[in-house]
Amino acid sequence: MTATAPTTSRDAILDAAIRCFAAKGFSATTIKDLAAEADVNSALLYYYFADKETLYRETLRHVAQRLSDSAGRRLDDDVAPDEAIRRFVEQQAEFLIANPHVPRLLLREMLEHTGRHAESAIVSLIAGVFTTLCDVIRRGQAEGLFRDDADPKYAAISTVSLVAYFVIARPVVGVALGDGLTGPTDARTREYGRHAAEFALAALQRGRRGQ
Amino acid sequence: MTATAPTTSRDAILDAAIRCFAAKGFSATTIKDLAAEADVNSALLYYYFADKETLYRETLRHVAQRLSDSAGRRLDDDVAPDEAIRRFVEQQAEFLIANPHVPRLLLREMLEHTGRHAESAIVSLIAGVFTTLCDVIRRGQAEGLFRDDADPKYAAISTVSLVAYFVIARPVVGVALGDGLTGPTDARTREYGRHAAEFALAALQRGRRGQ
DNA sequence: GTCTATAGGTGGATAGAC
DNA sequence: GTCTATCCACCTATAGAC
Numbered sequence: 001m002t003a004t005a006p007t008t009s010r011d012a013i014l015d016a017a018i019r020c021f022a023a024k025g026f027s028a029t030t031i032k033d034l035a036a037e038a039d040v041n042s043a044l045l046y047y048y049f050a051d052k053e054t055l056y057r058e059t060l061r062h063v064a065q066r067l068s069d070s071a072g073r074r075l076d077d078d079v080a081p082d083e084a085i086r087r088f089v090e091q092q093a094e095f096l097i098a099n100p101h102v103p104r105l106l107l108r109e110m111l112e113h114t115g116r117h118a119e120s121a122i123v124s125l126i127a128g129v130f131t132t133l134c135d136v137i138r139r140g141q142a143e144g145l146f147r148d149d150a151d152p153k154y155a156a157i158s159t160v161s162l163v164a165y166f167v168i169a170r171p172v173v174g175v176a177l178g179d180g181l182t183g184p185t186d187a188r189t190r191e192y193g194r195h196a197a198e199f200a201l202a203a204l205q206r207g208r209r210g211q
Numbered sequence: 212m213t214a215t216a217p218t219t220s221r222d223a224i225l226d227a228a229i230r231c232f233a234a235k236g237f238s239a240t241t242i243k244d245l246a247a248e249a250d251v252n253s254a255l256l257y258y259y260f261a262d263k264e265t266l267y268r269e270t271l272r273h274v275a276q277r278l279s280d281s282a283g284r285r286l287d288d289d290v291a292p293d294e295a296i297r298r299f300v301e302q303q304a305e306f307l308i309a310n311p312h313v314p315r316l317l318l319r320e321m322l323e324h325t326g327r328h329a330e331s332a333i334v335s336l337i338a339g340v341f342t343t344l345c346d347v348i349r350r351g352q353a354e355g356l357f358r359d360d361a362d363p364k365y366a367a368i369s370t371v372s373l374v375a376y377f378v379i380a381r382p383v384v385g386v387a388l389g390d391g392l393t394g395p396t397d398a399r400t401r402e403y404g405r406h407a408a409e410f411a412l413a414a415l416q417r418g419r420r421g422q
Numbered sequence: 423g424t425c426t427a428t429a430g431g432t433g434g435a436t437a438g439a440c
Numbered sequence: 441g442t443c444t445a446t447c448c449a450c451c452t453a454t455a456g457a458c
Binding site: 024027028104110111112123124126130131147151153154155156157158160164165166168169171172175176181192195198199200204207 | 236237318342362367375376380381406
Binding site: 251255259 | 441442443444445
């Protein structure tokens, strides 16, 4: 979600770049697409950015910043591990609803990773989220709250995957849920977020109440 | 995995197309890339396929066939629901190890789905897997084996997501597990598959044995 | 900072010989 | 069926006026 209308041309370009690169990918997006979307002259892009590649990287950095700001706030409170997990999963859903272009952009970057542009900073950033989540799970195991027969790293990946896949596979999920090819509504994503939090906790917790 | 060396030029082209489109996507892959990868003359592609777009769709159909062959065999045995879930998740991992290009290709197609080529047959195919899985979960609930406070559809999505995300986010997962940017090894993917099966079952089952 | 014009390169696609 | 040669459109990037 672009909170405010961009003030400078540079911001307008970066903003357009998020939308275009997320929607069409790097190669399918032309300089003229970007200029039109940002409503500026196409030569102006070369005034602000060295070339298309540089603009792309700049866009990624921009988005990564937003992501890490949001992720950082999530887990470092010292709430109980189970509550921390619940919050993490639900806020994951909220973030992805509020920033619909981000998952597409990051996903494209991951797919491209074998190729040219390989912004490993992004990858490390996301991997960092896992580490934090891992620690929460370990804490839960130490406190006897979570079962300890699961590898905390694998459990962390599984926990993140629930919501991540939901937004990644939008069209498929939309069809599966009867919302059509355009994908699930925000309300449904939120509802799924709550389900996912419970699903993760049920998997993690040691001998729960019978349903 | 390409089982045998392709005999005809047409097969060689289709085979190269799977690799190239999976690695670089539709627009970044050039006709000359494809010809080089298939080791044929670039004009020959237009003898076998009307244009690049057609070749792309043909490639998708080809891959979808493989996928549906494999998916179809999985769930229609009448084993117990918990065993069916376990098998499904583990075979999901095996399929993705054996066909490393398939997830990338399908994922790209989903990303592109808002755009031009929209091969909704693929989407329906995958959505069909959900339906089958849903039925298994419903059966488990009816038999009192699974908790019935979870929506079967959401539970099916969550179950699929565990392994799907793992292969989608290869570089991130690789870094998180200490295997580096090239992603997890096959052995680790298999190990994760076993973890994921247990994770899903733990989430689904009603009041399990304490750890 | 913004615009016009254009150079230079590449990619998709075809014609036509063999 | 396969290859050579080539056309045309379009895309990135720059030069230079304002």
